[in-house]
Amino acid sequence: MDIVPEITRRSITRLINDGKRADGRAFDERRDIFIEPNVIDMAEGSARVKLGDTQVIVGVKPTIGEPFGDTPNLGVLMTNCELLPMAAPGFEPGPPSPESIELARVVDRG
Known part of the structure; x- marks a missing residue:
């Protein structure tokens, strides 16, 4: 059974051959990283981390x-x-x- 459909496999192979990623970046091109500390008032420590279009919020309550x-x-x-x-x-x-x-x-x- 094929896990990756053929159309997806062809697209991925084309991107690799062109030296690009699915979002258009080159293999050695990084996404911008942004860290915003203290975003949750009720936590002892917290941060929002943005990596390109991806965001994560973390809070610590010991x-x-x-x-x-x-x-x-x-x-x-x-x-x-x-x-x-x-x-x-x-x-x-x-x-x-x-x-x-x-x-x-x-x-x-x-």
Whole structure:
């Protein structure tokens, strides 16, 4: 079974042969990066990061808790990811989606 349809494969191959990306940039051309700190008032730390047309907002809210008995000198970092419906048509409100859970796990693993 073909994972990439033939028309998409031809388009990607043409772009590679022309030394371009799908958005028209050259392979060695980067997108502009913009970082705006302190965008969430209720968080201890936050930022909005823009990479081309992609935006991510992150907030940090620490809490003090009890360490685990087997690691009394170590802390715990728990992460949560929310993919808002306005970000893409496939994101829906409600419990965390599999994509949200996987992103949080990747961050947890470091």
